[in-house]
Amino acid sequence: MAVPAPILQMSGIGKQFPGVKALDGVDLRLLPGEVHALMGENGAGKSTLIKVLTGVHPIDAGTIELLGEPVAFGSPLAAQGAGISTVYQEVNLCANLSVAENIFVGREPRRWGRIDWPRMRARAAELLARLELDLDVSAPLSTYSPAIQQMVAIARAIDIEARVLILDEPTSSLDAVEVEQLFKVMRSLKEEGIAILFVSHFLDQVYEISDRMTILRNGRLVGEYLTKELSQVELVAKMIGQELAALEKLHGEAKVFDRSLLEARGLGRAGAIEPFTLTVHEGEVVGLAGLLGSGRTEIARLLFGADHASAGDVTMDGTAVSLRTPRVAMNHRIAFCSENRKSDGLIPDLTLRENIILALQATRGWTRPVPREQQDELVGKYITALKISPPNPEHLVRDLSGGNQQKVLLARWLILEPRLLILDEPTRGIDIGAKTEIQRLVAQLSDGGMAVLFISAELEEVLRLSHKVGVLRDRRLVAELPNDDDLTMDVLMETIASGGASGGRAE
Amino acid sequence: MTTVTLNGLRTIPAKYVPVLVTACLFVAMFVAGGIRYEGFASGQVILNVFIDNAFLLVVAVGMTFVILTGGIDLSVGSVVALSTMISASLMKGPGWPPYLVIPLVLLIGSALGMVMGYIIHAFEIQPFIVTLAGMFLARGLCYTIGTDSIPIEDPTFTAFAQTRIDLFADLWISPSVIIAAVVVLVAAYVLHYTRLGRSVYATGGSEQSALLMGLPVARTKITVYTISGFCSALGGVLLSFYMLSGYGLHAVGMELDAIAAVVIGGTLLTGGSGFLLGTVLGVLVLGLIQTVISFEGTLSSWWTKIFIGLLLFVFILLQRLFSARRT
Numbered sequence: 001m002a003v004p005a006p007i008l009q010m011s012g013i014g015k016q017f018p019g020v021k022a023l024d025g026v027d028l029r030l031l032p033g034e035v036h037a038l039m040g041e042n043g044a045g046k047s048t049l050i051k052v053l054t055g056v057h058p059i060d061a062g063t064i065e066l067l068g069e070p071v072a073f074g075s076p077l078a079a080q081g082a083g084i085s086t087v088y089q090e091v092n093l094c095a096n097l098s099v100a101e102n103i104f105v106g107r108e109p110r111r112w113g114r115i116d117w118p119r120m121r122a123r124a125a126e127l128l129a130r131l132e133l134d135l136d137v138s139a140p141l142s143t144y145s146p147a148i149q150q151m152v153a154i155a156r157a158i159d160i161e162a163r164v165l166i167l168d169e170p171t172s173s174l175d176a177v178e179v180e181q182l183f184k185v186m187r188s189l190k191e192e193g194i195a196i197l198f199v200s201h202f203l204d205q206v207y208e209i210s211d212r213m214t215i216l217r218n219g220r221l222v223g224e225y226l227t228k229e230l231s232q233v234e235l236v237a238k239m240i241g242q243e244l245a246a247l248e249k250l251h252g253e254a255k256v257f258d259r260s261l262l263e264a265r266g267l268g269r270a271g272a273i274e275p276f277t278l279t280v281h282e283g284e285v286v287g288l289a290g291l292l293g294s295g296r297t298e299i300a301r302l303l304f305g306a307d308h309a310s311a312g313d314v315t316m317d318g319t320a321v322s323l324r325t326p327r328v329a330m331n332h333r334i335a336f337c338s339e340n341r342k343s344d345g346l347i348p349d350l351t352l353r354e355n356i357i358l359a360l361q362a363t364r365g366w367t368r369p370v371p372r373e374q375q376d377e378l379v380g381k382y383i384t385a386l387k388i389s390p391p392n393p394e395h396l397v398r399d400l401s402g403g404n405q406q407k408v409l410l411a412r413w414l415i416l417e418p419r420l421l422i423l424d425e426p427t428r429g430i431d432i433g434a435k436t437e438i439q440r441l442v443a444q445l446s447d448g449g450m451a452v453l454f455i456s457a458e459l460e461e462v463l464r465l466s467h468k469v470g471v472l473r474d475r476r477l478v479a480e481l482p483n484d485d486d487l488t489m490d491v492l493m494e495t496i497a498s499g500g501a502s503g504g505r506a507e
Numbered sequence: 508m509t510t511v512t513l514n515g516l517r518t519i520p521a522k523y524v525p526v527l528v529t530a531c532l533f534v535a536m537f538v539a540g541g542i543r544y545e546g547f548a549s550g551q552v553i554l555n556v557f558i559d560n561a562f563l564l565v566v567a568v569g570m571t572f573v574i575l576t577g578g579i580d581l582s583v584g585s586v587v588a589l590s591t592m593i594s595a596s597l598m599k600g601p602g603w604p605p606y607l608v609i610p611l612v613l614l615i616g617s618a619l620g621m622v623m624g625y626i627i628h629a630f631e632i633q634p635f636i637v638t639l640a641g642m643f644l645a646r647g648l649c650y651t652i653g654t655d656s657i658p659i660e661d662p663t664f665t666a667f668a669q670t671r672i673d674l675f676a677d678l679w680i681s682p683s684v685i686i687a688a689v690v691v692l693v694a695a696y697v698l699h700y701t702r703l704g705r706s707v708y709a710t711g712g713s714e715q716s717a718l719l720m721g722l723p724v725a726r727t728k729i730t731v732y733t734i735s736g737f738c739s740a741l742g743g744v745l746l747s748f749y750m751l752s753g754y755g756l757h758a759v760g761m762e763l764d765a766i767a768a769v770v771i772g773g774t775l776l777t778g779g780s781g782f783l784l785g786t787v788l789g790v791l792v793l794g795l796i797q798t799v800i801s802f803e804g805t806l807s808s809w810w811t812k813i814f815i816g817l818l819l820f821v822f823i824l825l826q827r828l829f830s831a832r833r834t
Contacts, residue, residue: 077721094712
């Protein structure tokens, strides 16, 4: 099959942000009349690549060629002028303006220098009709749903004689019917010879609509593949980038879990996570595996009361409980180490001791301060137990390494002696030594009877630690697998990719 | 589309509601005044409000542009004072003719606005701080020219001050009102029928989105502060017609009157929503409060401030309610 000349060719793109190499030697080519999926986990560099292509950021290295001519866009406006239109994940329109204006603002039809409102409304209605939408174009955009707003954004994008249309996660806020409608529009645009760059976390959608894909990992190019020649398992492996070697398990002999601690039945939150049923036993480590955005953190937040459940109930020790707020959850001795230790957890300008004592103090209320002696004793105990370095309680947390900061956060919750400890990405961004220490600690805690919900993007880690693995995909708990000898990396990836027995979302 | 039903008779788009509320308030105040005070219910009372507040109206028009982008301009009162001072001193000392002085003053005001707009944009500093600095700067410059009031005796200025333009039935206005009316009409046209105007609304709606939609956000922001500077200078010229003097203590606190007028006129302080007609009504309401207080006779003029304060509270609460309903 002859490959036509690409409309857009990016070669050897490099982009450096302070302290981070966001892109390094990335190539991307878009062919006319093709939907090209850009794949990679969060932080792989997809957004940065789109931003350098559309002129939001300048490139540090490499070249961009449009129709064979080298180009460099100084602003999104320049990129639009050259026929590269972008629809961003967050709807980037002005909700205070009318639908028609959102499509045309900046290039309104004019007559004798003044905006020709009647013509603008007529043309807007025409364009929307092409997308099979019938809206009141003079109504403010804020009166329509996010899905409709997304369509309006696309209408705006295709009005600019687009040659390249970039859709950055356009489906994340759409339901299945709306996704179908969007795909129909995408197919008809494809037939007009427009090259479409499609970014989505939903693998099923990528396989349904895309012809070709480029995979990024950690700012580097993994490769370009034809969608029909790459299986979902291979895709996931390439995105996560792990050797499929056999791994030792931390837990020795199999334990028997007979005392259920927490049971969630049909628990769910509209738009965040579909109803799931999950049982956590005392002393059990339950791993949650899935790609980023698959709903792992959402489960954790529901169980900690950080978000309200819209369906289902939770029982602890056989009695129904209502986890309305984190405070209630804490009273039931549930602890949650959040994913983002910098912004959600630690206070960098306070000392190690103050950070560790924070949650304990919070449960007592400010009228009953923890006596200093008790503070010193507790903090000393956990500094030794977790091998926090430097072992100086008055050291500022800001100056600690990532791994030690994570341990401080852990210590804060361990002081409360929780019965269920939720760890969301406890090992992200810390070095291998600290990582294994935290893993060992989790194993020790569970041997001591504490239940742990362990969330990690690293499947290897989940496999090593967990007694049971819940697999998530597209905001659904698709499988619950006991971690026995049959469960290997391959099986886990297979499950993540195929969505277990229940199939995917857009099918 | 979001609508509010009035008496079940017809529906009005939500975006017009704040302006309508202000209009109703104005009518209610006028009717109440007419019932309570003899001689209040005449056309000339309203025209006098225009005559006495023409300069405020012009300044408030500039402020409307700035607030629509989500910014604020605290320097306007000082720029007004500076304009009166420059006009008076140039005509009195070197004896410059008005046709040189007025363009120069307008140029200085616009330039000040443009510089502030540029600083706000280029260094991404809060407009509040930048224009606060501009306010002190302009007010200070007044005193470098002179600490006393400088009278204006130029025949053109006095002619402008004293001319009465007769309308029908004994009603009259001053030339300043015509200038203010022209400014309002031009500004309304710019806001609703030019790309600049729509960019102003888009920038106020969401600056980030406007940027990603490829709108010239930088140019728009600098332009609105320039417009505000121009309007302040023009307001200063109108104030010198009205006062026939230049003085560093003129228009103290006028920036707050202008902001109050814009907010009472239904423009959201967060930007992106509001109409110029609202600002006109806002100025009228403020002026009418003063008129009512002077008709009352026994109340001190501080009551004006008290009423404006209360009105502002009410209108800001109303804005909150409306924006809450919309989301």
